[in-house]
Amino acid sequence: MWIMPDFDSSLQWIADQLPRMRTLVERWSNINSGSCHRPGLAAMTDELDHAFSQLNAQTARIDLPPFPTITDDGQTVRQPSGQALSVHHESAGPTRVLLNIHMDTVYGPDQPFQTVREIDADTINGPGVADAKGGLAIILVALEALQRSDVADQLTWEVLINPDEEIGSPGSIDLLRQAAARNDLGLLYEPSISPDGLFAAARKGSGNFTVVVCGQAAHAGRAFHDGRSAIVALADLVQSVHALNGQFDGATINVGQIHGGTAINTVPDRAVCRINIRITDQAHAPELEQHLRALTSRINQRDGLTAELHGSFHCPPKPMSDAALQLFGHLRACGDALGQTVEWADTGGVCDGNKLAAWGLPNIDTLGPRGGAIHSDREFLILPSLVGRAQLSALFLMKLASGQLKWMSPSDQSMHPKSIAQ
Ligand SMILES: [Zn+2]
Structure with a gap:
């Protein structure tokens, strides 16, 4: 593999991170962060705050407002939210990228499925290993790799980790809306929609x-x-x-x-x-x-x-837009350089990518690991995909930072003639 000397060394560095990424995913998945389990969400926020603080970036915990919910006996109550974590790196570069994923899972503390186990040398089973704690590790390592490269200071990015995506992001919706408004494109780290790595195109x-x-x-x-x-x-x-x-x-x-x-x-x-x-x-x-x-x-x-x-x-539904197609084209070019296949298909699942797209932020929302059986006690993660996916994101970010990949939303092209979309 030869891409650019500097990019190449960052990508090689990622290849050595698999044991560490596995350890992180297992550690995080063994913490119960069900959407309504506040102590677990607080513990996850501590873990993520610590891990992401190692980046050259500003980290902030953000309190979210309570939201109304209906209890099983029909009472309307106001449910407290967990905190969101924001990590932000400002640069003079022209493009602003949002990296987003959730820390919550669908598994509450009273369910039997609580811990990670190895299925085989390349596969683990556990609550949230694919959805979406693997994605959290991929964001971290991809950004570390970007920061090891010469183009680290040419891209403005922010990471937004919310605690309530699995229940529709009721507390973090305003944060998401603000992030959509101030960024140019979004990368979201939900798991692939099939074990062989398909990305989500249109969503219901x-x-x-x-x-x-x-x-x-x-x-x-x-x-x-x-x-x-x-x-x-x-x-x-x-x-x-x-x-x-x-x-x-x-x-x-x-x-x-x-x-x-x-x-x-x-x-x-x-x-x-x-x-x-x-x-x-x-x-x-x-x-x-x-x-x-x-x-x-x-x-x-x-x-x-x-x-x-x-x-x-x-x-709202997330149709396949011209902007999303253009993003997929860029991602496929990165995949080609890495020897990875980038294919996409429609899905009935929804995620925060739907909302962000509806608010005008083009995004690819399944940059997380390969895995499957999410939202069940058979949820699994294919470990080598942590490396492959982190390399794919890192290369995308480095190309964006270096100007090799020029991005603007198609709707903005007439307003910003200084940039030319590839
Ligand atoms: Zn998810």
């Missing part, structure tokens, strides 16, 4: 909704007919919601959780369901929301029952 949009039904409690034996069952009313609604599948092109409607009742001999006065909707066409969002509203109000017409709909479409 997503909405989360909660329906809370209140009825009338009564003794199941003495006063059954005085009761009004929230569970029965909710069950009717669930059937109707599920029947919306197939009515909107590219949309899926999943009733993912249901809670209700207190004791088997009590007519249940409370039932709650949570619904996730995925759409390819943003135009379907208001129509689908209207259906949910109509089905909810149908319960309100029944004697002794009330229902409320909460939630929204929080994440």
Whole structure:
């Protein structure tokens, strides 16, 4: 491999970092940082603050506002957020890059899946190894490599690590919006969408909704007919919601959780369901929301029952834009130089890349490691990909810093004739 002498030595240095990257990923994955587990998120923030403080950059912990959430028994409460971590390096270079990934995982502290184990010499299994603690290690090492090169001071970059992506980034949304506004392009470190390393191209949009039904409690034996069952009313609604599948092109409607009742001999006065909707066409969002509203109000017409709909479409679809295609072209050129294949495909998953793109920040959002079975206790990470992916990012950043890769969003090209996109 010969790319440029200076780049080459930084890339070679990354090749030697695998044992250290593995140690970091295992250490971080053994810390439970479920999205609602504040002590674990605080411990992760300490770890990341320490690791990223070694860079020539300014590090800051940012308090995030609490956000409303509906509990399993239907109460609206304000949930405290963890902290975000920002790492920032300013230079005179013309391009500003955002590197973003989350520190939270979908695994709470009460779940059995808590620790990392080796599957074979090249593969580990553990909570968050791929999504997204491997990505955190890749960002760190790619930036270290950039800083070892001669072009370190020719690129302005910031790392934003948020604690709530897995629940839709309710506390960090303003931070993300501000970061989208002040940067030119985004690199996000979600894992690849397939074990062989496919990147995400277009992504669906997503909405989360909660329906809370209140009825009338009564003794199941003495006063059954005085009761009004929230569970029965909710069950009717669930059937109707599920029947919306197939009515909107590219949309899926999943009733993912249901809670209700207190004791088997009590007519249940409370039932709650949570619904996730995925759409390819943003135009379907208001129509689908209207259906949910109509089905909810149908319960309100029944004697002794009330229902409320909460939630929204929080994440717009991410279509493959001209700007994203241009970014992928640059990434593929870096992959070619490294002997890596860069291919992409559409996916139904969503991430913060959806929001950033909707706010005008072109981004590639799956620069994290190769792995799979994320959001399950089979989640795995392919260890050598930590090195390959860090090299890919480092080369991209070094080329951007050196001016070999000139970037501007296609929408800006007419306004900034000084730069010419390759
Ligand atoms: Zn993720």
